[in-house]
Amino acid sequence: MTQRSHADLVAEQSRSPRATSALAASWRRSMLKHGLDPADRRRPDRLTAAELAERHQAMAAFLHVAGPQIDQLYNLVGLSGCNVLLTDAQGVVLDQRVSDGDAAQFRDWGLWRGADWSEAAQGTNGIGTCLVEGRQVTIHRDEHFHTRNTAMSCMDAPIWGPDGRLLAALDVSSARADQTERYNRLIGAQVAQTARAIEALFFRSSFPQARIVVASDDHADQAVLLAVDKDDLAIGATRAARRVLGLEREGSLRPRPAADLLGRQGDLQGFDRGERAAVVRALARADGNVSAAARALGIGRATMYRRMARLGISENHG
Structure with a gap:
């Protein structure tokens, strides 16, 4: 031509x-x-x-x-x-x-x-x-x-x-x-x-202190990622994740519970969910030793057992 x-x-x-x-x-x-x-x-x-x-x-x-x-x-x-x-x-x-x-x-x-x-x-x-x-x-x-x-x-x-x-x-x-x-x-x-x-x-690399979660397995051709902080709040999301999860299109992300975004709330709500997560983490760090986990949380052993029963955590959870 x-x-x-x-x-x-x-x-x-x-x-x-x-x-x-x-x-x-x-x-x-x-x-x-x-x-x-x-x-x-x-x-x-x-x-x-x-x-x-x-x-x-x-x-x-x-x-x-x-x-x-x-x-x-x-x-x-x-x-x-x-x-x-x-x-x-x-x-x-x-x-x-x-x-x-x-x-x-x-x-x-x-x-x-x-x-x-x-x-x-x-x-x-x-x-x-x-x-x-x-x-x-x-x-x-x-x-x-x-x-x-x-x-x-x-x-x-x-x-x-x-x-x-x-x-x-x-x-x-x-x-x-x-x-x-x-x-x-x-x-x-x-x-x-x-x-x-x-x-x-x-x-x-932009969220070095956060854990990175794949927000969806249905978009293998895109980077659908969430950055989640130590309190289980989503503090960052890729462009594709923002679109898939209905988040702000661009700019700073309003922190939200990652479990809410990922549909993993379970039956517990609010503070109970956060308390359960804290107890489970303490048990895991103590290799399932209830007394050690209770000391780490700053509570007594009896109180620990009561909380475990209320939150549905078995004694051998760890």
Whole structure:
């Protein structure tokens, strides 16, 4: 497809009210909302070294967690001429893995650290469109808005932060002319899996004193995790867990009893449930020795037995 014919097709589809696909919607945003020209051949803008360093600093903890996962992904796809990129929520490339042999090509395209690949700046592309739509996308060759980007295929997945807000995009871009859509799907699946792994690892590292609970087994393709504190209160939830459990979509989580959220209340209510948990923990720490558990709780042995009977705890519970 020639430069002009691709630009004409994008312009036609962008203005057509009959074009209702997700791709056409992205082209329309690029042209009508952001005022971009599909024939524009300018390279992406890049941040200064100082600006990039500032963004790195702001995302330092996240980048530390993500780095080993990016290495693993690159080990899987790097030899096939792929460039692995990690951006922030604004589409600026913060980290990258690429072979020396492919570096010149990707640098020429602008797929490099510090480059702005937001949809507002570059039109339809894997990184920018993934971030706008908050979902996994593949933009294959002439699906890109700009004609100069039609030699690449880009597979992307979003990464959500512990606060439920969009945090980053993980991208694998290929320079291979023979890249097939079937191969794109295979890479896309690996990108999505790596993005979920990074999201889960960063969530865990964000609540170092909490225990992490899988909130649902019905969503194996998502990180459905709760962070629960020592008082059995849920103090954090991943984006998927927030949606599954009907919690705040984003921002700080109002602490709630984890048992209430997970449907494990049992017959006891309120303080009785908390008291039972405290007694059971004391018995477990004392290896079932009632006298030792009572001393640990600061109560007498007789009182301990009365509480155990009321709470339905057998003497050999420990």
